[in-house]
Amino acid sequence: MKILVTGGTGYIGSHTTVELQQQGYDVIIVDALFNSRVEALDAIASITGKKPEFEQFDLADRQKVDDFFRRHGDIKGVIHFAAHKAVGESVEQPLKYYRNNLDSLMNILESMNKYGVENLVFSSSCTVYGEPDPENLPISEKAPIKKAECPYGNTKQIAEEILQDSIMAYKGLNAIALRYFNPVGAHESAKLGELPFGVPANLMPYVTQTAYGIRPFLRVFGDDYDTPDGTPIRDYIHIMDLAKAHVKAVERMLQGKMKARYEVFNVGTGTGYSVLDIIKSFERSNGVKLKYEIVGRRAGDIVKIWADPTYTNKELGWKAERTLDDMTRSAWEWEKAYREGKTCFKIDENN
């Protein structure tokens, strides 16, 4: 059973490829390597024993996507990760985000319809909920979609609408949108993990790089929020739990178990943790002290959001199993292994 994983050399895509292969699927990856490294293929193979097939091109190129699907008649499902995801950059370069994230989705849907590939899993985000009203926490799939805070978030909202309209129109297509909360951590082998280019925008890689001495200190963006310790709350989810949710979604489609041709699932643990909780867990589980300073708030940050995963637990038959300490421990093991040259990835001194 062959699955196309777009963005399969990226953080979530590479971990999901490992899980798919270990469940017996063949994976073909398409990635333009805009924000990831080709060594991810060897890293995957070092865990699973099998290097996935790979083609490098930009999915925003309609002709190339058409050509790809024409050549690969054996693909049974698609998991579409490939997208830009930096909130701040999307504010400065909105058209880069709209063009890349939406053109690639439309090209894939068009070719799936043309060549009879029925099943698509789409990488969505809890960002579609915006800042939830307090009575809607924990947040379920039924909560209202609020106006997006940034162009990146808007691409996820528009993408979900494109999916719904396409599924209505093209009777051969099915789609599942997985709304991720905050994926963190690394594969337990420490052979694969999150490897951002440049200064990390997200919390966990900033934490691990600070602990390793790459960054002088972590800036905690605000401690005056309306939360128990004043720092924002998120639903952090272990990357391998998230990877498993994708395999469940693929199985659900291939086994014809969908209740509707378009479905949406929250993928979170159901527990919210603050930024200070993350720091404490990191220090506790790794026996490492982390240098940090409280600085001003970051523009556009949500105060608190965490998932109600009840529907996903019941319907998808998936539940997050790993703890916060598993997340912070695996993230640190990965950072050390990478910096010490124990992985397939070339060490980038500037990164």
Ligand code: UD1
């Ligand atoms: C954001 C997006 C999310 C997107 C994800 C991937 C929103 C609301 N969320 O998640 O949709 O998928 O990025 O890029 O748009 N923090 C610090 N110091 C740091 C970095 C982060 O204190 O150096 C804090 C933030 O203020 C926040 C928490 O850590 O409270 C998590 O931040 P981050 O990892 O960037 O994720 P989100 O902003 O939740």
